[in-house]
Amino acid sequence: MTPKHPRDVTRRAFVETTAAATAALALPPQAPSIARGAPKTLRIALIGCGGRGTGAAKDCLTSSENVELVALGDLFPDHLTRCRENLATMATEDPTLKPKIKVNDSQCFTGFDAYRKVLETNADLVLLATPPAFRARHLAAAIDAGKHVFMEKPVAVDPQGVHAVLASAELATQKSLALVAGTQRRHDAGYRAAMERIHSGAIGDLVAAEVYWNQGGLWMKPREPAWSDVEWQIRNWLYFTWLSGDHIVEQHIHNIDVANWAFGAHPVKAIAVGGRQRRTDPAYGHIFDHFAVEFEYPNGARLRSMCRQQDGTASRVGERFVGTRGTSDGHSVIEGAASWSWDPQAPKVNPYVQEHADLVASIRAGRPLNEGRQVAESTLTAIMGREAAYTGQQVTWDELLNCPLDLVPTDVQFGPMPVPPVAMPGQTGLTRSWRSA
């Protein structure tokens, strides 16, 4: 991860090769392992049993034959209870899933160490869907335990976490473990078709791009008297940078990841503005509610990024790429010398299911996908944008990778935890650490 990027061309070729390999894997009827008969049962476990985690379990069970959900872990007993109720509903709504849900009481765990107990079960594949703060540690423990992994995005909230994820990704490769991330656009047929064309020059050389995630506000759980500071913050994890990374990292990473995919690289520096203008009540922690970032890629091309969570404001979620010979929205249209559009009548494939189909097929084919580096780089790109806005400085990739910024306490327990001040450009620095809080 040097700023000069002599490997960018190679990496671009790698991205295309990987995409082609995955596309081939996405055709189960032709897969030799299936031709020989039913594949060996793959046992899955879920760590982080909220709505997205439960949805990810459903997506995984739906994606493939001979997969079984065997264990659950969550910090909160009430989350785990609700998840089990929802799994019962799921089995009723879709009888094909019923035989795939085999969770016994003895395989359900709660508390901060629930993930360790889940990793001690005989699960082959774990789905990591807790708030992002815990991802890097859970991933390291999962790879250490020899588990294949699906992990939700973002995969870290600070450079320390990104370093850890990169190390885990490397170790996963050495141990032939699969590692797929919840950046589902990478598994969306429209995006893949457009990216294939962009990478083969359909819009010429990429000179600029724009990415957006502008929407209204999200859910918030009013504080209950029994909750400690830490419990309140974790139950409202969106609104605390140490837990979510702020909304540019938590949500806008989807679009930033598409840009990195198109460029086949990550940006080398960023400048940004941002603030907390509308969502100012302390109930919403200390994160910003808008950012605008200019990222610069190694070839000098600039990516303009805008994200906002403000009720009643104009919405836009998407991407746009500008090349020397045309433009594209990255997933359905190319305008210019090589015009193209995605056939709206094409069969719809749910990318949230496809990412699991690709993951499971790669495990069974003995060619495990590993998206660890690409999602770690997209996570750090979003963090770079956030920090450029928080600090008011130009932030470079190398500077960020080597700074002491360290937001997640080593040992999180329920108890007091003050809310950090809202970042103040010109005053906030990259030296923030939970150790000095």
Add this chain to the structure above:
Amino acid sequence: MATKLTLALLFAAWAQSAAGQAAARLVPFRDSIAPTLVTFEMIPVPGGTVTLDSPTGPRVVVVAPFWIGKTEVTWDEYDVWVYRLDLAAAAPGGSDSADATARPSRPYGAPDRGFGHHGYPALAMTYAAARAYCAWLSAKTGRHYGLPTDAQWTRALELGLGTDTALSGDRRDALAWHAGNAANQPHAVASKRADALGLYDLLGNVAEWVTIPDGAPVVRGGSWADPVARVGPRTRAAPTSAWNETDPQFPKSRWWLADAPFVGFRIVLLTP
């Protein structure tokens, strides 16, 4: 069957006569959602009979006089409910205890898809959400708003289209946004021509939630996403799981449809 039909026709004649006597009261009116400045218009529809398709053949249904929204419900109206703009000092985040009515969850994403907002039809809401909006609006205004029945919607359409039931291609283009003229998105309400009743966009733009006789929901009229042949008086579509396939949560949202940006609704009222 024959007796039932005769009775229905007799009742219809009575209903039409009653409606005639009440004709003086059958005038358009404008309602508002206090304390905001958002208003909407309701258009009277005389009572009568309609013939609906049913599994056992055509069925004659008597429709009492009613009022129907001049346009599809817009985001301007729907936002008041979703974002609690009617509550002067709303608590942050607004738990449902802030008022007695359940309100939609905050969507992870933009339900309007960036198509346009002010003056555009609200869309991608579930049938349950559309019904809950009506319940909230009723409590808010003191008038009993609801979703149209299949028969009411049909009655409004038949009177609106008049005798030209063939609905030529040119007329469809003049009245309706469909896949052939909408450029892949819905448009501001009332930006096509009004029908004979003064209603806009019954056909096309967003398909509209109605309740069929067995109580199940369907959408009527076709939408901006449908080919012109599917934007017509007989088009009905029942909701399917594909309409919320890519909501990545489980349980999936009770309020929003991740994959149905072509669904909206309009409201009706029996007594102003």
